[in-house]
Amino acid sequence: MVNFLCSSIGKKLIMSLSGLFLVVFLLLHLALNLTALLSESAYNAVCAFMNENILIQIMVPVLAGGFIVHILFSMFVEFKNWTGRPRDMRYAVANKSKATSWASKNMFVLGVIVILFLFLHLFHFWSKMQLASWLGAEEANPYQLVVKTFSCPCVCVLYIVWFAAIYYHVSHGFWSAFQTLGLSNSKWLPRLQFLAKLYAIVVFWGFTLVPVCFYLRNCCGCCGASSCGL
Amino acid sequence: MKFTVKVWRQKNAKAKGKFETYRVEGISPDTSFLEMLDILNNQLIHEGKEPFAFDHDCREGICGMCSLYINGRPHGPDDEITTCQLHCRKFKDGDTITVEPWRSAAFPVVKDLVVNRHAFDEILQAGGFISTTGIAPDANIIPIRKQDADESMDASACIGCGACVATCKNGSAMLFVAARVSALAKLPQGRPEAAKRAKAMVAKMDELGFGACSNTGACEAECPKHISIAHIARLNREFLLANLQD
Ligand code: HEM
Ligand code: SF4
Ligand code: FES
Numbered sequence: 001m002v003n004f005l006c007s008s009i010g011k012k013l014i015m016s017l018s019g020l021f022l023v024v025f026l027l028l029h030l031a032l033n034l035t036a037l038l039s040e041s042a043y044n045a046v047c048a049f050m051n052e053n054i055l056i057q058i059m060v061p062v063l064a065g066g067f068i069v070h071i072l073f074s075m076f077v078e079f080k081n082w083t084g085r086p087r088d089m090r091y092a093v094a095n096k097s098k099a100t101s102w103a104s105k106n107m108f109v110l111g112v113i114v115i116l117f118l119f120l121h122l123f124h125f126w127s128k129m130q131l132a133s134w135l136g137a138e139e140a141n142p143y144q145l146v147v148k149t150f151s152c153p154c155v156c157v158l159y160i161v162w163f164a165a166i167y168y169h170v171s172h173g174f175w176s177a178f179q180t181l182g183l184s185n186s187k188w189l190p191r192l193q194f195l196a197k198l199y200a201i202v203v204f205w206g207f208t209l210v211p212v213c214f215y216l217r218n219c220c221g222c223c224g225a226s227s228c229g230l
Numbered sequence: 231m232k233f234t235v236k237v238w239r240q241k242n243a244k245a246k247g248k249f250e251t252y253r254v255e256g257i258s259p260d261t262s263f264l265e266m267l268d269i270l271n272n273q274l275i276h277e278g279k280e281p282f283a284f285d286h287d288c289r290e291g292i293c294g295m296c297s298l299y300i301n302g303r304p305h306g307p308d309d310e311i312t313t314c315q316l317h318c319r320k321f322k323d324g325d326t327i328t329v330e331p332w333r334s335a336a337f338p339v340v341k342d343l344v345v346n347r348h349a350f351d352e353i354l355q356a357g358g359f360i361s362t363t364g365i366a367p368d369a370n371i372i373p374i375r376k377q378d379a380d381e382s383m384d385a386s387a388c389i390g391c392g393a394c395v396a397t398c399k400n401g402s403a404m405l406f407v408a409a410r411v412s413a414l415a416k417l418p419q420g421r422p423e424a425a426k427r428a429k430a431m432v433a434k435m436d437e438l439g440f441g442a443c444s445n446t447g448a449c450e451a452e453c454p455k456h457i458s459i460a461h462i463a464r465l466n467r468e469f470l471l472a473n474l475q476d
Contacts, residue, residue, distance in 0.1 A: 007432055008402075008442035009469045077442050084401030084441030089333045092238075092249065096302035097397055099451030104444060105399055176445040179459070182467025186460040 009180075011077050016177035018070035023174060023199070025063060026166070030206045037213055040143040047142035051133060060130070071115065078108045103168040104176070110169040117162035124149050150214035163207045171200035231257045231318055234326040235270060237282050240339050243346075247339065249328070250282075259319035263306060264289060264296065266318055267329075284329075284343040289314040291454065294389030297396070298343060299330040304393035304452045312391060312454045332392055334401035335439040347392050349438045350406060357430035358410040360419050372418050382416035385409045387455040394449030394457075400441025405449035407431050408465035409457045415468055425472035432469050 004010040032050070036043040050056050103110065128140045150156055174196035178184050184192055232255040240247030254270045261269070264286055271281035287295035296313040300306035306316040321327060329343060337345040388409035395403050411428055414420030420427075443462060450459045 003433075004473050006436075007469075008436050008440075009432055009466055010473070012442055012466075013470060081400035081402075081441040081444070083335055083439065084398070085334055089335065091299060091302070091330055091333055093299075093302040093328050093330065095397060095399075095448070096307075097448055097451050100446040100448045104446040105448075107444065172445070179445045179463050180443075180466055182463050182465075182470055184460065184463035186458055189458075189460055189463070 011073055012180045014073045016180035018066050019173050019177050021066045026203055033210050036146055036210055043143045074111055101172055103172040110165050113165040150211045151218045156211040156215045159211050160208055163204050167200045167204040171196050174199050231259055231323045236328045238330045239342055242341055243338050257318050261318045263316040264314050282342040291315045294391035297332050299396055301328055304396040305454055310454055310456050332396035334395045350390050353431050353434045356434035357427035378416045382413050385413035385461055388457055393452045397448045397452040402443050403435050403440040404443040404462050405457055407435050408461040411465045411468055412461040425475055428468040428472045
């Protein structure tokens, strides 16, 4: 087992399983976010459910664990990969091969961007909702928290940059995970790559819709929060 | 045609290397790239200088001996060819051509443009074979599905040149190992040792300092035989199943 986990493919298996777990999580998170576009009561009801449901409470540390495992193994894999062509052996002329995607070569940088923004996000929402309730402090009204957070254009832009990093990370990560698991062949490779693009697009635009709608609603009074169904 | 050629010169494995710049003139566009290097070396000999070393053998794209990272691409500016199949017409008159050796922790430079690719031999020795006893049976006695035979044949096209390692950002040998594992895994003769083979070859690959696979696909793009990364999925599958078996 130790031998297996120390092998290059074993480490990547852990990355692919934890990555796919995060891929599923993103979809669930997206579905919850979109309820905020329906109505205040729907969104607050969903948030209340998330706070009370025992299964969700169990999933919180599991999710954190998923992130930690993914990040830890990404460092093991990445640092070993750096030794494959050490600093003093770099090519003088940069690689001119056109066929590879930019995302696939920058997964670690993209991951680091994702994690940095994740802390900002946890500070914005989680610390004022679930963490506050755990600490016995008064919990913010979830919907009003969204309204307040996305009234600032800078915050909206930061979130969209974050979603773009996630877009690139999963547009490669999604199909790469299947490849790592051995669940691919010459027929399925292009299909999985297509699905990865599709998934990444859905995730990017789905998440982006929320700050954009809330910001626009906030700044044009004519379609105020209650009168416009947006 | 005339070119300015920047060649990596390095006395031996330990020495610090550097680029030397040379000029060649009167080259016909139909000259092969390696012939152009021969002409250049001949010129150096006449000038009383030491010619540079580079690897080559068959000069017809089948042995995998020629290497060279030319202007940012293994095997130069063309797809699905080896360096010996590259011609000067692929460059523009007056171009500066930078020639570097393969660069990977597992392929140390021996001299100038020659690298030691013995690591590939070691990986093959770890399991890239079928053990036989007695006399080989008649080849056609075991029926093999056409589709499997074709896939095995495609994987067998690997000539062990190392371009996949040279172009990979991780210096990973996964495409090479995948081609060898796949070629045997697809044939009934290869099945008895399949699990042992996958584990032994991957272990050797890791031990020799090659990186892991990030699935960038750079290897497939530069492979002169266009070995597909679908074979890497099969290697992963073989390796994971082999580990589940014990
Ligand atoms: C929203 C969160 C994330 C999701 C959905 C996600 C998903 C994935 C998936 C599915 C893979 C493919 C695994 C494979 O190739 O087998 C992957 C690879 C990778 N992830 Fe993440 N990831 C996330 C966050 C992160 C974070 C925070 C890091 C931290 C540094 C990170 C670093 C990496 C790296 C370096 C790879 C590539 C490993 C390689 O192939 O060499 N990811 N990710
Ligand atoms: S897989 Fe392709 S690039 Fe790699 S050694 Fe074989 S022929 Fe060369
Ligand atoms: S010299 Fe044999 S493949 Fe190029």
